[in-house]
Amino acid sequence: GENVEQHPSTLSVQEGDSAVIKCTYSDSASNYFPWYKQELGKRPQLIIDIRSNVGEKKDQRIAVTLNKTAKHFSLHITETQPEDSAVYFCAAKETSYDKVIFGPGTSLSVIP
Amino acid sequence: DTGVSQNPRHKITKRGQNVTFRCDPISEHNRLYWYRQTLGQGPEFLTYFQNEAQLEKSRLLSDRFSAERPKGSFSTLEIQRTEQGDSAMYLCASSLLDRENEKLFFGSGTQLSVL
16 A cells, blocks of 8 residues: 655754655555645644646745656745744555555744 | 534543544535544544445554444544553544545544543
8 A cells, every 4th residue: 555754754944944845655656645734733734735747836935846756745845934833744645545645744843 | 613523522531441433524525534643643544435435444453443424424433442552633534525636624633542
């Protein structure tokens, strides 16, 4: 089955700097890659997603890139703000069984 | 609030007891997932439904775990003969499948503590 790995597990950046979180997946048939943000004590919420027929997608300060050949995708946050501090989970949709599998998460801290 | 609702929010039980959790998804959503999350980890897939049909149960999941979704609406997750290792946050999520895109809406979870 699908396996999603994520790096780094923790990340600290200064406010205004950029943050990059990288994920790899194992099932070459996976074709949908969402990212979720979970603030402390709250439920995960979708922040951006990308399908396999697209190499990059942007939404204001966040962007996701996908390299299907290498089976990895990344989340980029520019001009980080303290409210970006949270745990970020990447995920992949395993086509064969059609379910969403999550990575272990990256705890991002934005230092004011 | 028309979001995903989970009950109870917290459950404390003694080892060996049975527990049941309930999830009420967003009404028009056809998919419902159960995940388990421990501190510092990502949501671990347990099982999921499309309408009333259970599509898959994690191979790593003990036979003590069972889930139902009668009539394709709410779902229940039962854990029999609980063990301390079952202590975790149990998250429910629902979605409206649109080809490959699948935005999951999560509930607030049920925090289980097994003493």
